[in-house]
Amino acid sequence: MAQESYSNLLVFGASGTVGGLVALAAHERGAKIWLAMRDTSKAIKAIPNDVEKAGNFVRIQADLTDPTSVANAVAHSGAKAAFIYLVLAASDHQRASLKALRDGGVENIVFLSSLGVKVEGAALRAIPPSKLMWFRNAQVEIAIEDLAFPHFTALRPASFASNYINAGLDRSSTPPKATIIFEDAQADNIAPEDIAGVGAVVLLTPPTAGKTTLYLSNTAAETRTAKDSWALIKQITGRADIDTTPTSPEAWVQKVVAQGMPEAFPRFYLGVLDDSKRGLVGPEYEAGAANIRKYLGREPMGFVEYLEKHKVEWQNI
Template structure:
């Protein structure tokens, strides 16, 4: 068993998951350092009054900059750190080494379930498979640098994708970006990912390394997911299919890199494979196992975020 951590650092708290990880770590009694490139920026997941009343401290740091990262770790004294994927040429190796040298012993990394598809070893994943490859390189770096404790969070398909990526609210009526309506997704919520992330950031892994796959409680087709969105929000949304070319064009306009778009398009066609179904059935209970709370159903997630959809 790893030690319990009462002083932790969260990189990227302005992101949906990072801020919620910080909240959960604070709820579990830890001092939480909020590592940010710009310490004046608002943190959407942490209301100002909650941040003021909780045990939070903002600290400047940039995960792409080993020097600032090392300084933040040294100043905070945190030994357990949450981080996300940063696209640097060395896949954050220099930053990770700086973290280890400054005293971090436990890393919680927001990775991806795509690493496990096909059962390939980390080093056998092709660079052509952009999403699993990038996450795998960070996991390899963490292992090779030799952190005593390492937790890899590998969530499935984010429920937030529907609004953040697959929705054109500039169209009239608003347009759902659907290329494969019968693809089946688990729709895990950022809140549930963060519950587990905050828990293991404080409590530590059960062994030296722990890999935790995280999925939503239901597997829904994309068509059924959009039907739920329309019913819960009451919005008139065009759910006719778009071509892969149009999907690519609109996601590119949202600054999503083409290799990631290509990987997502290919993945839509593989969501019903027996391998993925078996993996899902094996790990669907992990949110409750690690957080102590049942995972959120997709309809409940949309209801909780209805204000975003109707704004």
Template sequence: MSNPSVIIFGATGSIGSIAARVANEQGAKVFLALRDVNKPIPGLSPDEERERGFERLQADLTDAESIKAAVVKSGAKRAFIYLMFGVTDGMRPVIEALKSAGIEFVVFLSSSSVTVESTNKGDDLTTVPPSDFIAFSHAQVEINLQNTFGKGGYVAVRPSYFATNTLQWRSMVRTGEVKLVAPNVSFDYIASSDISRVCAGFLVRGPKSPDGSPSPAFVTLCGPQLLSQKDALAAIGKALGKELTLKGVDQEEEGIEVFKANGIPENIARDLVRKLISRSKGNDRLYADDLYAEAVANVEKYGGQPATGFAQWASENKEQFL
């Protein structure tokens, strides 16, 4: 396998930073596209960055010309991108800029909600309803990738519920009392490292699966165990050696305020609360048996390692709650 040149947009994020390191470990020349080129990369010291041949480039996903300039300067043929929330054009200018600058294959960090909304409709992305804000926003980007890069020119990596979402509880964990909307609702809590390995694998291989077959248009990923929010909180408490008090929230407006207090924009908070309350009433399509089993298996299939359990993740990341 030749050593590809890849460009990572969002290299300071929880997924992009790990994907950059893993792609580098697997032999890729990695360019780090940053809005602020002086910002530190999590898990990568300046010495390591220099010794391992990373290069920084200034680029802003809201500025198509800066994207073109960064890609042309890097000479990269593969790119990692993520959704810019708030855009109304499905990131079309970004995608067209990548294409015109010479990118041949894109890895897009999407969402499992797209799978949920389209899986029973022939995977038709145009059927994803605007009422599902998160799914619709990601689906619009996938549609533009499909139209611009075509089959084999991109892969949408669709993780489910990030384990790092529990870091929203951090300030409450510190006080000892945690307010949770619909605490009995379960999630899979997939680790960022598992998502990143899958993304890095596609960046290094390009439009190929590990067995050499063509890469799929999308890959859905889930963590290996479904846990209620209540049980996930207990796992965090155990990792910290701290007793935590749970307060359940079942009213929409109060739930929105809980999310807003933890830095979530109101439109996203409202969408999240409505989904949680709906799922608490039994309207749960997220973890259908066949879909969930395949999504868990995909972590190892495309990332090379079994999915990380939440208890392990909590133990490894307990300092972030302190």
């Protein structure tokens, strides 16, 4: 049987880091891209304006918490493949919007999940709500399984190399301050470009019928502590002014809560960081680097290469 392929794609979350890069990578492989956005006037950082204007991109209004808008986007685009991401605000774990995709004729779903979800089948359904982010991602995976899309790929990446600049830097301080809670917490620093590259490949051509789980991570040699990662950031980007004084766990929790985040989320994240001190080992990490090689035909992008590529962003902070 010939392998299924798609060239008319609906990409949700294009204004985000991975979503935008998925759209760009799929477009570079010849696909027409419908950029499904809550706000179609929002800037798309990953896609230069001239590339978007000259390319086969179309912006379309759609919100994964609004099934009607999703149904309209599918009907208007005629797309049979869609890239989606986790929306914490979706009280039904996105089931209604996923049903709108399925009812509209979408056959191939690629979902940006998390490496923290390390199980399948009955174990996937047994992840308790106390696991927070793992539970949320698992529930979306379960909803996609239940709706029986012909093709479903769950991308389960490890620690994004972009987390440092996107979520780990307090720009309100002068100089900007790094968020370092445990200096010995470890991360693999996988480049979003690698996650998106694999996502684009399987969005165009799903690996198999039914569900495929793809763990994605950097090589073991790229695993670094928070202290070492920030030292490298300062060295490569020239931002020696960044304050890398650690923040106490309690001070960080209180700061995040004051910004409106329910306390359970930072408490959960502290546990994840604490666990990472013991090292990033296991079959998921081994498979993660191998999947980059398999689907992109090269080694995962190293952290130094990633920082060199994004040096200007750091210098413009």
